[in-house]
Amino acid sequence: METSFARLLSSFLKEWAPESSSIAIAAGDRYVKYIPSGHDLNLIEGQLVPKGSITEQVYLQKERVEGFVDKSVFGTSYYGIGYPIENFDSYSFGAVVLIFPPDFSSNQSSSLSFITGKHENCWKPIAVEEISYIESKQKKTYIYTHNGTYSSIFPLKTLELQLPKTFIRIHRSYIVNISYINQISRDLSSNLIVVLKDPEELTLTISQTYVQQVRRVLGF
Template sequence: MKLRELHIPEGGFEQLKIILEDWIPKEASIVVAIGDSYVYLAQSTQHNHLKLREKVLPDSIAARVLKTRRKTDKVIDQSIFDVPYYVVGYPLTIDDLEAALVIVLPSIFFNENQPYKFLTGRQNEDWSPVPTDQISHIESLQKRTWFYALNEQYKTNITLKELERRLPEQFIRIHRSYILNIYYIQKIKKDLASNFVVLLKNGVELPISQTYLSHLRSVLEF
């Protein structure tokens, strides 16, 4: 399926690219698939030596998104450029046609020891990649993980245990249910029962458990 058959102005995809560039790494490439074909590519400098396949292969992330109409978490896929890359797929509707948006991440994401630069969060049926420096804290509640950024709440499938291991060093565990970004701390105080609590700059108050208090004291030197 050719781009001209979609009745979408060429600038429509470029507007999508401009919006996404505020949320994804500049080294990432953006691919859109409709039906059995890729119809758009915004190629980063990291991938500009690679050639995009014309057809969507049945075992690709794009094919999975088109079939399930669900976001597909980061996986290694070599069906787009013939070499393996980490990708994230999202369902879209374009010109009343079901489409798949695929973000091809840079090579650095192969290294599992690298800290997360962003988390992809869900709100209703929408997914948003959120830079970690915008995240104030993360919560485990009712067997689900939620993170908070710019006064918005997002759900993620990543556990607190994995997040504790992979988040940048400014994130610290303070409770079995909470991880916080120390840059968002306004002050640490004691409540009426003489338990330590942390007040964030956005007004949120979180408990500090005895299990994590000594480590927090060591990091913040108080």
């Protein structure tokens, strides 16, 4: 049942997702790929997506979902973080879910106070409050501050789990420091965009995948 796209996606996720997480990929009403790791739900490829699972919640809300799920769903409780995938192969919708032990919480792990960035041949610890936004581009991660641009060895998915709630994911390529948002408006195509204070008047597009999450967090 696994497709070539699912194989490609699972290969990417094994490289970029936290090592402690099992990974479940769903398309339509079934799981098409499962990669067990530290906390194993013993999912079977081809298994139906059950009610009450993080996957079902992603399907219903069509946005990033995270939370605790008790053992009534899979026989083992877990903490899941799910992401929607639009136009997944021949399906209109799919989901990727990172599976952690039940006592895990992304809030507990959001303890980064600095990120070490590299500029030319020097490394510098950067306080998170100095970061305006973080970008993933051509499989590399870039940190933008008032004093310059730095590269990081960590992918966006890892940083998203560890950054404080003052940061918000707005696009598969961008995480933004809310303190640096000057305004949110619409471009000529009616897409929501974030206008940052620093770099001056830089605009970043909010992708449809993250619109509802951004609206909920920022309250508009």
